[in-house]
Amino acid sequence: MNKKINTFEVTKGSISDLDIIYPKFQKHFPENERKSFSQLKELMNKGSYKLLLVKTRDMQEVVIGYAFIYCIDDPKALWLDYIAINEEYQNKGIGSMVFNHLVNCKSDECLGMFMEIEKVVDNDLNQKKRIAFYERLGAVNLGMKYLLPTDEGGYDMHLFFRIFGKTNTLCSTTIKKAIKSTHNYIHSDINEREYIYNCFKDDIKDIDLQSL
Numbered sequence: 001m002n003k004k005i006n007t008f009e010v011t012k013g014s015i016s017d018l019d020i021i022y023p024k025f026q027k028h029f030p031e032n033e034r035k036s037f038s039q040l041k042e043l044m045n046k047g048s049y050k051l052l053l054v055k056t057r058d059m060q061e062v063v064i065g066y067a068f069i070y071c072i073d074d075p076k077a078l079w080l081d082y083i084a085i086n087e088e089y090q091n092k093g094i095g096s097m098v099f100n101h102l103v104n105c106k107s108d109e110c111l112g113m114f115m116e117i118e119k120v121v122d123n124d125l126n127q128k129k130r131i132a133f134y135e136r137l138g139a140v141n142l143g144m145k146y147l148l149p150t151d152e153g154g155y156d157m158h159l160f161f162r163i164f165g166k167t168n169t170l171c172s173t174t175i176k177k178a179i180k181s182t183h184n185y186i187h188s189d190i191n192e193r194e195y196i197y198n199c200f201k202d203d204i205k206d207i208d209l210q211s212l
Helices: 015-028 037-046 094-106 125-136 172-186 193-198
Strands: 003-005 008-012 049-056 063-072 077-085 112-118 147-150 153-163
Touching: 008 094, 015 037, 015 049, 015 063, 015 077, 037 049, 037 172, 049 094, 063 094, 063 172, 077 094, 077 172, 094 112, 094 125, 112 125, 112 172, 125 153, 147 193, 172 193
Parallel strands: 077 112
Antiparallel strands: 003 008, 008 049, 049 063, 063 077, 112 153, 147 153
């Protein structure tokens, strides 16, 4: 899963890289959105939760960004959990290149990639930019009710999807399997995750991706 992009390189990270990544991770994401160091380590140890690193291609190979993804087995799909680029390297197209790297390297084996995105509250500019970023890269809002499992209950979010192939329809069974697998793998520490899932599962319908 290594690919050089312009003056940067995307490589597969290891558990030992968490020591470098976690201080950045704490700055990039608020406490209520991020996992603990031990949670990330446990997820990576399980095998299907991957860390990608973005490094400069000079002698120092400085880590300037990263992404955490969950590789869903059934259906074959990706779930983008986190993606972040260091502030001084933002607005240079690097985040887009990392996203497209995921699309290109998994396009032959995966249906597509899911991602949770915050809804815009109080006309927040950063939230608007985040949505625009994913839409510009071909991700679409599935327009369904979706709740992120948290210790405080279900957190209302958008669920976006970036198709990799030529599928026109995303069936409800596929969506439900992907969400259930992700909730049970990534959010296994949330005791009420089954209850939270049941709060919106009946609203999941077949989705015509061409109409979005």
